[in-house]
Amino acid sequence: MANMQKFSIQECYRKLIGESEKVNWRNFVWNRLTLPEHRFICWLVMKERLNIALRLRRMGIIADPLCRLCGLLDETHIHLFFNCPFSLAMSQSISNWMQFDMFGVSIESSIRKIITSRRSRFQKQVLLAVLGATIYFIWLARNDVWNCKVC
Numbered sequence: 559m560a561n562m563q564k565f566s567i568q569e570c571y572r573k574l575i576g577e578s579e580k581v582n583w584r585n586f587v588w589n590r591l592t593l594p595e596h597r598f599i600c601w602l603v604m605k606e607r608l609n610i611a612l613r614l615r616r617m618g619i620i621a622d623p624l625c626r627l628c629g630l631l632d633e634t635h636i637h638l639f640f641n642c643p644f645s646l647a648m649s650q651s652i653s654n655w656m657q658f659d660m661f662g663v664s665i666e667s668s669i670r671k672i673i674t675s676r677r678s679r680f681q682k683q684v685l686l687a688v689l690g691a692t693i694y695f696i697w698l699a700r701n702d703v704w705n706c707k708v709c
């Protein structure tokens with residue numbers, strides 16, 4: 559900040575919080591082709607607010623944080639939606655069906671892939687809706703397995 563020629567509160571704030579990548583998720587969550595229940599789950603995923611196993615363990619609700627779909631690693635948002643073998647198989651099938659590899663290593667990178675693709679605006683909206691539906695159904699599958707193991 560000592561190198562600043564002119565003092566600016568906005569510039570000081572930016573330097574204090576560091577440079578961050580601009581999140582372009584609003585187009586995704588509020589895409590008019592994405593169903594409302596899909597939007598809500600996607601919004602929770604982006605905010606990392608879903609009650610995943612690791613979070614529940616930290617709250618002392620459960621003892622086992624392993625992913626319920628694969629049982630290989632701790633269930634985190636990134637693992638559940640982008641690294642779990644179940645999710646990877648599902649996203650690969652959907653990518654083949656859509657003839658576009660829309661899934662990245664995170665929800666942000668997936669959105670970026672779609673937004674920056676050479677597609678029409680409507681095609682991008684459809685791809686964003688498919689991404690939202692995929693995340694929603696992975697979450698449903700996880701909850702189905704979760705409910706079976708708890709009973």
Ligand SMILES: [Zn+2]
Binds near residue numbers: 625638
């Ligand atoms: Zn898994």
